[in-house]
Amino acid sequence: MSVVGVDAGGTLTKIVYKENGRLHFKTFSSEQQENVLQWLTLLAKHHKLYITGGKAEKWGETFPQAHIVGEFIAVCSGAKLLLKEEKSDLKQFILINIGTGTSIFKVDENGCERLLGSGLGGGTFMGLGGLLTGESDYYELVRLSKEGKRELVDLSVRDVYEAMNSPVPEHLTASNFAKGDSSSKKEDKLRALTNMIAETIILLASQASQAHKLEHFVFIGSTLKSNPALKEDLTQFQELLSYTPIFPEKGAYAGSLGAFEIGREAEHSQNRQ
Structure with missing residues (x-):
């Protein structure tokens, strides 16, 4: 059967x-x-x-x-x-499942172990995204986020240090939503939200990777479906935190x-x- x-x-x-x-x-x-x-x-x-x-x-x-x-x-x-279907021979990695919330696992030859998780995920994107914009359709929220500029809503390290040399890369976030106000565009607010979710996930995954000495991050979950902005934001810390992101094509499933x-x-x- x-x-x-x-x-x-x-x-x-x-x-x-x-x-x-x-x-x-x-x-x-x-x-x-x-x-x-x-x-x-x-x-x-x-x-x-x-x-x-x-x-x-x-x-x-x-x-x-x-x-x-x-x-x-x-x-x-x-x-x-x-991973097998995509001809990958990767056996050890940090698995990050971004669904309604987010769970982070260690995967190796001995099996799979959940290490930690966060309430930030697709549910946050839908719920808070709806509160910020009045939109409720997932694909519309994703489309708007893709067109937004988070720099118009987030306070960046560049904003804080201005002409001075900063101790960390200037594009990083100093404070999420610190520049946002009632005049902020939907697109910009949603991109800032997407980035906040991505930053939190990467920081948690980085802690797990350092503890277990694993540098490959495999991202799965329905929140990644047709969501290029989230994928882009999840890759922005590679030079700083030394990880290799992998996005299986059918990761949502x-x-x-x-x-x-x-x-x-x-x-x-x-x-x-």
Whole structure:
């Protein structure tokens, strides 16, 4: 029997399944939950569901035959598979999952260990972004952020030291949103928000990398989907903190892909018995 991997997150639902010999990747917003449940009800007649994510237990009530997969296990399994699919032989790295919030893991030959996390993530971008701009559509928020200039809202090191030589690179942030006011444009406020999220994530990941002597940062999670501004801001500290950023193409689906792979292996093992 075929398998469907579901990542039931707080904001988005990501689904991976195989049809006609190839994998299919689907994303639905929480507003589409009823439609997703109806579709999966039909799909579950011929497939076994393996569900992970923050709402997995809740979804398990609707699909009592479904298998619940631990979120951290699914995310790590999916990330490894994504790297393998992209022909990467990387075995040791810091894994950064930017979903509604952010979790940071150490991955090596011994397995996967969650090290720390932050409440800053996609939920922050949507919630605070909406409060700052009045916009609620994810893709519109991303578009506006891409066009913004955070230097018009953030106080930079350059602003503080002016003509003096600064002890750190001048483009770095001295204070987030310190120059913002009621006249600040939506685009600029959103880019400042994107940068604040990215800065916090990188500083946390850097602490983890220094403690475990790992320099490769693998970024996954739905907040990176079609979000070039966030990716750009996540790479801005490479010279200062010495890390190598990696963005798997299907990184938003790491959790659902991991659930799919774990389910596929479980079904294969069961069929062999």
